[in-house]
Amino acid sequence: MGRAATWETWKPDPGNPNQHVAMLVDTSECIGCKACEVACKQWNLNEARINQEPGTYQSHPHLDAETWTLIRFVERTNDQGEVEWLFQKHNCMHCTEAGCVTACPTDALQYGKYGVVTLDQEKCIGCAYCEQACPFDAIHVDRNPFNPRAQKAGKCTLCYDRITMGMQPACVKTCPTDCIKFGDRDALIEWGRQRVEELKARGFKNANLYGVDQLGGLHELYVLLEPPEVYGLPANPKISTWTKLWKYAVQPLGKLAVGAGIFGLAVNWVAARRAFLQGEAAGHGAGDHAAGQP
Amino acid sequence: MAARKQQIRKFTRPQILFHWVYASAWLVLVLTGMTFLWRPDPHSPAVGLGAFLQGSVGQWLRLVHRVAAVALMAAPFLWLALEPRRVLAELRELMVIRGNDIKYLLVAPLHYTFGRPPLPPQGKYNGGHKLNFWIVVLTFLGFVVSGITMWFFRGVVPAETFRLMLLIHNFCFWLGLGMGILHIYLTVFHPFTRQALSAMISGFVDLKYATAEHAEWVEQQLRSGQAEVREVPAASGGSD
Numbered sequence: 001m002g003r004a005a006t007w008e009t010w011k012p013d014p015g016n017p018n019q020h021v022a023m024l025v026d027t028s029e030c031i032g033c034k035a036c037e038v039a040c041k042q043w044n045l046n047e048a049r050i051n052q053e054p055g056t057y058q059s060h061p062h063l064d065a066e067t068w069t070l071i072r073f074v075e076r077t078n079d080q081g082e083v084e085w086l087f088q089k090h091n092c093m094h095c096t097e098a099g100c101v102t103a104c105p106t107d108a109l110q111y112g113k114y115g116v117v118t119l120d121q122e123k124c125i126g127c128a129y130c131e132q133a134c135p136f137d138a139i140h141v142d143r144n145p146f147n148p149r150a151q152k153a154g155k156c157t158l159c160y161d162r163i164t165m166g167m168q169p170a171c172v173k174t175c176p177t178d179c180i181k182f183g184d185r186d187a188l189i190e191w192g193r194q195r196v197e198e199l200k201a202r203g204f205k206n207a208n209l210y211g212v213d214q215l216g217g218l219h220e221l222y223v224l225l226e227p228p229e230v231y232g233l234p235a236n237p238k239i240s241t242w243t244k245l246w247k248y249a250v251q252p253l254g255k256l257a258v259g260a261g262i263f264g265l266a267v268n269w270v271a272a273r274r275a276f277l278q279g280e281a282a283g284h285g286a287g288d289h290a291a292g293q294p
Numbered sequence: 295m296a297a298r299k300q301q302i303r304k305f306t307r308p309q310i311l312f313h314w315v316y317a318s319a320w321l322v323l324v325l326t327g328m329t330f331l332w333r334p335d336p337h338s339p340a341v342g343l344g345a346f347l348q349g350s351v352g353q354w355l356r357l358v359h360r361v362a363a364v365a366l367m368a369a370p371f372l373w374l375a376l377e378p379r380r381v382l383a384e385l386r387e388l389m390v391i392r393g394n395d396i397k398y399l400l401v402a403p404l405h406y407t408f409g410r411p412p413l414p415p416q417g418k419y420n421g422g423h424k425l426n427f428w429i430v431v432l433t434f435l436g437f438v439v440s441g442i443t444m445w446f447f448r449g450v451v452p453a454e455t456f457r458l459m460l461l462i463h464n465f466c467f468w469l470g471l472g473m474g475i476l477h478i479y480l481t482v483f484h485p486f487t488r489q490a491l492s493a494m495i496s497g498f499v500d501l502k503y504a505t506a507e508h509a510e511w512v513e514q515q516l517r518s519g520q521a522e523v524r525e526v527p528a529a530s531g532g533s534d
Contacts (some may be wrong), residue, residue, distance in 0.1 A: 098336075105330040105458075106348040107339045124331065128448055130472070132456040151353060194431050215514045243458035252334065254468030261472055268407050275409030276378025276486040 007183030007191060012164050020115040024192055024221040027088045028199055029179035032087040034059055034070050036171035037179060044168035061091060065142040065154035069171055074231055087232040091156035092117060096216030099239045100130035100139050102247055105231045115219040116158045126151030135237035160206035167190040188221055195223050301498035303345055303522035306380060309416035312373035313494055324471060326359040363441055388427040395421035418511040429473040436466035498524060
């Protein structure tokens with residue numbers, strides 16, 4: 001059935017396309033150590049981009065083409081008047097209905113196996129439509145034209161290369177508190193719901209599980225301590241109406257209209273040859289046409 | 295006696311140069327911008343030509359697209375620099391839409407298919423030319439504003455603005471492509487109106503044709519003495 005007994009026992013089964021995996025981040029256990037960021041850079045051979053000075057303890061101001069996962073720091077005063085940090089490991093959400101895949105004009109971005117949104121940089125042309133279509137700001141294209149890898153989109157691949165070989169994603173493997181979990185999606189949702197109940201019982205009354213229903217179901221789930229907006233996550237993310245109109249209305253209607261127009265011109269050509277070339281032999285004139293002129 | 299025919303000048307050399315710079319840039323932009331056509335369903339891989347336009351090929355197309363975009367944007371200024379007074383005169387002529395132009399547009403589809411009913415008398419530019427002019431101007435503005443926003447202001451403007459610009463760029467594409475195909479058909483393929491093409495090559499068009507199509511303009515040109523008429527052997531001029 002594609003459903004593992006527990007999320008931990010998940011194993012890739014290429015013969016079963018209905019198998020869906022997910023990554024679940026239990027933010028209540030995250031200590032903001034950024035080991036996941038380092039492991040991600042190391043495994044994916046992404047360059048270090050230091051000294052970006054976001055002005056906080058956060059390592060980078062936002063994700064970029066070579067930074068595929070990032071602990072976002074939310075510093076705030078809670079209800080008890082205490083200053084607290086909230087951490088959210090931000091990266092591609094691997095949406096079931098993804099803005100980036102909708103906007104991509106090539107085969108670079110696709111819905112892959114296990115629910116992963118795959119990115120093939122070889123096919124990417126760097127148009128950055130994906131970057132601008134993503135509701136989570138999770139995929140980027142560099143603006144630097146001198147970097148040989150520039151003008152290629154970059155984002156979390158859910159370590160597709162590792163998970164298809166039965167390994168865990170690099171960030172999951174390295175997490176010292178095991179707050180990043182990976183495995184069968186349904187089982188993780190079940191685990192997440194229990195965890196939320198547990199947290200609520202311990203007094204975290206706003207605890208919630210994020211990613212179950214958003215955009216058809218995300219393959220990145222979060223146990224959050226506060227409502228999603230507090231973390232800068234959209235409660236109800238959507239693919240933009242403009243993007244949908246572009247892809248599903250203007251493009252097909254345009255093709256239809258131009259196709260019909262070309263057909264009309266072909267009909268016109270056949271009819272017009274009869275109407276206008278008949279009089280040619282009689283004299284060098286415009287046939288019926290000139291006769292109609294005042 | 296060799297058959298000879300009369301031709302009248304319609305376009306000046308700078309105007310012809312402008313037209314072809316604009317037209318070739320436009321064509322390059324259409325061809326290099328068509329990459330998006332080939333993946334109608336995000337759940338499936340690209341179809342048709344799409345398989346060949348990916349990766350470095352697509353990156354080159356994007357570069358060529360931008361070079362051509364600069365040429366397209368520069369073309370009107372080239373003409374304006376070469377003969378500013380004429381540009382203004384032509385714009386005045388093109389911008390004004392009269393009752394006859396509307397009548398022309400209503401009758402033209404039938405007339406150019408069946409040879410009747412007759413067309414209302416037209417000036418230098420008929421209703422179709424004016425429609426073409428307005429679509430060129432509006433799509434030019436749409437392309438330039440949306441294109442420059444996407445090229446230079448990605449990440450500066452909100453993502454929602456970028457997405458709207460993409461939609462506008464695409465809408466202009468279809469509008470412009472439709473008009474462009476009609477324009478090319480009428481001047482290259484249509485059995486009667488293709489006589490007009492010589493005006494955009496040599497600058498001259500067959501006088502009989504001009505009289506039939508642009509009666510008001512020819513009459514005004516001849517009456518005012520502005521008309522530049524020449525005689526050529528019947529076979530030349532590229533109008534047949």
